[in-house]
Amino acid sequence: MKTKQHIGSLMAATLLTGSMAMAQTTDQYKTAMTGLITRMDTTQSVDGNLQTANAFSRVANAEKDKWLPYYYSALCTVTAAFSEPSIEKIDPLCQQATQLLDEADRISPNNSEVYCVKAMIVLAGIKVNMMQRGMQGIMKAQANLEKAVQLDAENPRAYYLMGQQSYNTPEKFGGSKKEALAFFEKAVELAEKQKDRANTIDVNWGRKPAERQAANCRKLLQLAAK
Structure with missing residues (x-):
């Protein structure tokens, strides 16, 4: 009887330790994300946005089952693309943002927020060649935004x-x-x-x-x- 009680106590202690570790990990994730979101909201420079994007990517690599770090990293990257003065750097930034957003889309499919950033990526890329990309890009961005509204009005x-x-x-x-x-x-x-x-x-x-x-x-x- 005492052996069973001992085993039961060990199991309870193990579960409690696991729960505490999980709670601590969750708190660390939220603390890290909160700090980066604050930084994102106050950053205006291209370099600042890219540094914040990289920081979100590091969180994403540690929390591969969560879509928000990938989403925010993509958002910061495309924000940098909008402000990037060098035309030749815009497409690589848009491609990087797309790769990050694809991960967010994989984890959280049919997400209205993801489709909003998809539209932003298309619009950022138009600046590379207004004549060739203008109308087609506007139509593609509009389709993404209409999908975003369809998913969440x-x-x-x-x-x-x-x-x-x-x-x-x-x-x-x-x-x-x-x-x-x-x-x-x-x-x-x-x-x-x-x-x-x-x-x-x-x-x-x-x-x-x-x-x-x-x-x-x-x-x-x-x-x-x-």
């Missing part, structure tokens, strides 16, 4: 990016500041519903730029009306 980032696309596209090619304003306002409205994500590692970027772009649209529309 409450995703503010999808509407923010749709607004950006409409804002930056010349009117003769289908752009519209009025349509862009509606998208930006929708993005802000939906971001308000996700404000509880602010202190988590869940995806929550996009509100502030959507608010700024909505204000820009209002000014331009007021000037056009005069």
Whole structure:
């Protein structure tokens, strides 16, 4: 009887130790991700974004079953591509972002957030050759954003990016500041519903730029009306 009790105590201790180790690992992951997301939100330079992308990649290599580190690494990489002044460096950055995003897509298929970044990668690549990639790239990005909305109609980032696309596209090619304003306002409205994500590692970027772009649209529309 005592032997059984001893075995039972050992099993309980082993399970408790395992649970504590798992909890500690989870806490370390969240702490690392929280710090990197804060860095991501305050970084503006190409080098800064790439350094943050590399840091997210290191987390991804340690947590291969989690999609968020791959996603954030791809997001930082494509953000760097948008700001990269050297045309010849943009395609390699977009390819790197695609590889990272493919891993996020593998772990979390049919994810609206992933399709938003897919659209961003296409749009970043247009700058390499506007004449050859322009219309086709715009259409491909739009298809990705429509898929993002189909997967999650409450995703503010999808509407923010749709607004950006409409804002930056010349009117003769289908752009519209009025349509862009509606998208930006929708993005802000939906971001308000996700404000509880602010202190988590869940995806929550996009509100502030959507608010700024909505204000820009209002000014331009007021000037056009005069």
